[in-house]
Amino acid sequence: MQMELHTGIELAVDLIRQPDRTALLASATAHMERLFGITRGWLLELDASGRALICPRLDAALRFECDDFSHPFSHVLREAQPRALSSASCARLDHAGLTALFEASRGADSIWIQPLMQDDKRTLGILVLCGQDPVWDAVIGQPLFEGMLAVLVHQWAAHLERDDRVWQQRLLSRSLNSMKDTESERQKNALLAESLVGPSTAMEDLRGQIIRAAGSQLSVLVQGETGCGKDLVARGIHEFSDRKDGPFVVVNCAAIPDSLLENELFGHTKGAFSGADAAKEGLLAQADGGTLFLDEIGDMPMALQSKLLRVLETRQFRPLGAREEMHSNFRLVAATHQPLQIRIQDGEFRRDLFYRLSQFPIRVLPLRDRPEDLELLCRHFIHGFREREGNGPLGISSHALEYLKQYGFPGNVRELRNVIEFACLQTPEHEDIQVEDLRLDMMATQETAVAEPEAGYIPQPGVPAMHEIDDLRAASQAFEAAIISARLRQFRGNRAQAAESLGLPKRTLAHKCQKFNVSEAG
Numbered sequence: 001m002q003m004e005l006h007t008g009i010e011l012a013v014d015l016i017r018q019p020d021r022t023a024l025l026a027s028a029t030a031h032m033e034r035l036f037g038i039t040r041g042w043l044l045e046l047d048a049s050g051r052a053l054i055c056p057r058l059d060a061a062l063r064f065e066c067d068d069f070s071h072p073f074s075h076v077l078r079e080a081q082p083r084a085l086s087s088a089s090c091a092r093l094d095h096a097g098l099t100a101l102f103e104a105s106r107g108a109d110s111i112w113i114q115p116l117m118q119d120d121k122r123t124l125g126i127l128v129l130c131g132q133d134p135v136w137d138a139v140i141g142q143p144l145f146e147g148m149l150a151v152l153v154h155q156w157a158a159h160l161e162r163d164d165r166v167w168q169q170r171l172l173s174r175s176l177n178s179m180k181d182t183e184s185e186r187q188k189n190a191l192l193a194e195s196l197v198g199p200s201t202a203m204e205d206l207r208g209q210i211i212r213a214a215g216s217q218l219s220v221l222v223q224g225e226t227g228c229g230k231d232l233v234a235r236g237i238h239e240f241s242d243r244k245d246g247p248f249v250v251v252n253c254a255a256i257p258d259s260l261l262e263n264e265l266f267g268h269t270k271g272a273f274s275g276a277d278a279a280k281e282g283l284l285a286q287a288d289g290g291t292l293f294l295d296e297i298g299d300m301p302m303a304l305q306s307k308l309l310r311v312l313e314t315r316q317f318r319p320l321g322a323r324e325e326m327h328s329n330f331r332l333v334a335a336t337h338q339p340l341q342i343r344i345q346d347g348e349f350r351r352d353l354f355y356r357l358s359q360f361p362i363r364v365l366p367l368r369d370r371p372e373d374l375e376l377l378c379r380h381f382i383h384g385f386r387e388r389e390g391n392g393p394l395g396i397s398s399h400a401l402e403y404l405k406q407y408g409f410p411g412n413v414r415e416l417r418n419v420i421e422f423a424c425l426q427t428p429e430h431e432d433i434q435v436e437d438l439r440l441d442m443m444a445t446q447e448t449a450v451a452e453p454e455a456g457y458i459p460q461p462g463v464p465a466m467h468e469i470d471d472l473r474a475a476s477q478a479f480e481a482a483i484i485s486a487r488l489r490q491f492r493g494n495r496a497q498a499a500e501s502l503g504l505p506k507r508t509l510a511h512k513c514q515k516f517n518v519s520e521a522g
């Protein structure tokens with residue numbers, strides 16, 4: 001008796017000491033095998049779904065579905081009563097899992113199956129004892145066995161409860177984290193909406209993409225029509241990234257003549273070529289630790305595209321005349337209004353560079369596809385005008401707004417801004433902009449010109465008639481030159497006004513003038 005008490009205490013202490021469920025079940029079955037003359041003991045526990053019993057000490061694939069009544073465990077669980085089974089009756093059941101369990105039971109010819117439940121009757125699993133010619137009542141009727149089972153069930157339930165608490169805490173902290181992430185993204189989105197205005201779903205989505213892109217180091221390619229906000233997108237990516245305190249270096253590939261672009265990007269050493277009196281740091285080096293924004297990337301010459309590709313792969317480059325390569329840790333954002341896929345097909349843009357640039361592609365929709373943004377954009381530009389000029393209209397009438405919604409805005413938000421700012425000048429202070437203050441005709445004329453070149457709109461020599469065109473590129477360039485020339489004449493050589501009226505940045509217009517040999521006088 002004294003001996004049994006001692007063993008019982010030792011056993012209980014050992015079970016209580018087990019750090020987790022797996023260790024507890026392993027230790028309990030080992031004690032059973034040692035103390036109660038059985039060949040093998042198994043503890044099968046319910047899986048997380050509660051629909052299957054799993055046997056951790058056997059093959060992990062050994063599962064006994066609780067609603068599969070071809071094995072005896074389901075019956076035992078349903079009846080909540082133990083039962084004994086001979087090896088012969090088990091063999092007759094012809095159940096693969098049961099057979100595997102028997103085979104691992106060291107020559108047992110009988111098994112004892114007992115459901116294990118908590119005090120509140122919740123099932124924990126089942127106990128399976130295997131023996132050779134056993135008298136089961138004698139085994140399970142022992143006080144030591146009963147005591148051990150009581151401790152086992154208590155500890156098993158306690159571990160489950162603790163695991164459950166840990167699991168709940170994990171779930172809670174995970175959902176708290178995701179709430180924090182969502183809240184921080186919402187705050188960033190709201191902040192970005194102050195400069196990248198627009199309540200449409202497309203703009204909400206665009207701001208979300210900017211924030212996600214900012215959180216990565218991927219190269220971003222921003223595509224969209226002219227004036228739709230690509231530059232703002234690139235700035236947003238920089239501002240919301242961890243490089244925001246580093247430089248934001250902008251290169252307009254269309255505004256810099258081809259011959260100078262390489263030098264601008266790579267820089268040169270002193271004496272690298274005649275006239276290089278001093279070393280010049282390139283823009284790649286200047287962008288170290290920050291963001292390099294290559295605007296109008298579609299205009300980059302092919303030879304330079306290859307060099308850029310290499311830089312993007314290694315972040316190494318060699319300034320003109322330098323012996324050593326330099327390293328620059330920049331993040332690349334590129335933008336273009338050109339359909340790059342067509343330029344790739346025409347052999348004017350490298351496909352591999354395109355893929356390298358568009359690790360994170362972003363497309364900005366034209367304004368005509370998001371008319372919900374018009375009203376807020378108008379108010380934004382009116383507010384900007386008042387801030388800058390110290391006076392201006394109060395707002396915009398609903399008729400004027402409706403009128404704007406009918407218009408296609410080929411120059412997108414830039415054109416809208418110009419239209420609104422012009423209207424601000426026409427509108428008396430403290431009044432609303434009216435339909436008659438809006439001048440949409442200038443762009444409309446341009447649209448007609450593009451649509452009907454044969455109708456005699458182009459007054460310039462050098463533009464072939466429609467039926468004479470045999471070189472599309474040359475004809476397009478001649479056509480472009482003719483428009484620029486006409487527009488410069490219209491604005492008496494004022495490049496800023498001409499550029500604005502054409503929806504082009506001033507530098508782009510300057511470059512085009514140089515490229516097409518168009519003079520200030522038009």
Ligand SMILES: Nc1ncnc2c1ncn2[C@@H]1O[C@H](COP(=O)(O)OP(=O)(O)OP(=O)(O)O)[C@@H](O)[C@H]1O
Nearest residue numbers: 195196197226227228229230231232337413414505
């Ligand atoms: N969603 C917007 N909210 C406020 N202003 C905007 C928005 N989109 C564009 N703008 C304004 O419109 C003008 C043109 O925008 P931006 O320069 O970013 O266009 P872009 O697509 O880069 O044009 P381009 O192709 O000619 O380089 C800028 O004055 C810019 O501030």
